[in-house]
Amino acid sequence: MALTQKQIDFFSENGYLSYGRILEDAEVELLRREYDAEFAKAWREDSLRNLAVSADADLEAKRQAPQQMLQIMQMCERNMHFRRLLYNERILDLVQDLIGPNIMLFHDQAFSKPARTGGAVFWHQDNAYWKCRPATLISCWLALDDADKDNGAMQVIPGSHLKPVWHEQSESTDLLLDSESQVDKDQAVVVELPAGGCMLHHCQTLHYTQPNTTDRQRRAFAIHFMQPGTSSPPTFSNGQTIRAGFNHPVLRMSI
Numbered sequence: 581m582a583l584t585q586k587q588i589d590f591f592s593e594n595g596y597l598s599y600g601r602i603l604e605d606a607e608v609e610l611l612r613r614e615y616d617a618e619f620a621k622a623w624r625e626d627s628l629r630n631l632a633v634s635a636d637a638d639l640e641a642k643r644q645a646p647q648q649m650l651q652i653m654q655m656c657e658r659n660m661h662f663r664r665l666l667y668n669e670r671i672l673d674l675v676q677d678l679i680g681p682n683i684m685l686f687h688d689q690a691f692s693k694p695a696r697t698g699g700a701v702f703w704h705q706d707n708a709y710w711k712c713r714p715a716t717l718i719s720c721w722l723a724l725d726d727a728d729k730d731n732g733a734m735q736v737i738p739g740s741h742l743k744p745v746w747h748e749q750s751e752s753t754d755l756l757l758d759s760e761s762q763v764d765k766d767q768a769v770v771v772e773l774p775a776g777g778c779m780l781h782h783c784q785t786l787h788y789t790q791p792n793t794t795d796r797q798r799r800a801f802a803i804h805f806m807q808p809g810t811s812s813p814p815t816f817s818n819g820q821t822i823r824a825g826f827n828h829p830v831l832r833m834s835i
């Protein structure tokens with residue numbers, strides 16, 4: 581087992597686990613280079629989203645927006661290094677301890693918060709977007725830069741995975757909003773991580789990242805894992821579709 585029983589129990593009770601470093605310096609360096617190249621290309625091709633503006637904003641509006649919460653979906657379909665990362669044995673060992681030995685990809689996404697202009701990702705439960713059944717998906721969120729509260733480390737509400745809450749569509753951004761009253765922000769825990777560190781969270785855990793108020797960028801990559809047999813509607817609740825192609829590969833199977 582890669583996780584101790586204590587860590588597994590902590591995850592079951594709280595819906596998240598701060599694991600700490602899982603990638604070596606050289607792996608982080610390589611992924612950062614590839615990440616930056618993919619974001620530069622995506623800007624040129626207009627194939628990324630700025631979640632801080634509404635979904636129909638054009639390229640200029642995305643560029644000029646005072647807040648930048650940049651997202652590339654399915655990095656694994658664009659870049660071999662990120663595709664290989666999905667099969668990283670160290671990461672899959674952690675996931676296996678939480679959802680068992682049969683593991684499929686739901687999808688992946690890169691989230692970039694530039695220094696100073698990096699916007700927030702509002703409090704949400706991932707499964708409010710995904711509507712997967714059973715709601716047993718696990719995410720591994722990897723920090724490619726040191727992440728602390730001020731540059732947008734992950735914040736979570738312990739225990740919130742036990743109950744889905746109502747979310748509504750934000751009018752000004754491409755994000756779902758929690759209903760303010762349903763999140764007791766006093767309970768929030770900030771999961772600070774070093775570059776190359778990861779945290780795991782359940783698909784119903786309420787989480788949030790604040791705007792980046794520092795001079796340090798915050799790059800992150802999230803892999804969302806599911807058990808075979810998980811069903812999901814073809815589009816997310818905000819109308820977004822997972823691009824076809826690589827789709828939902830089996831990452832580990834024990835027959």
Ligand SMILES: O=C(O)CCC(=O)C(=O)O
Nearest residue numbers: 691701706721789800802
């Ligand atoms: O990286 C971020 O700022 C947000 C990440 C997130 O919401 C997620 O991984 O589900």
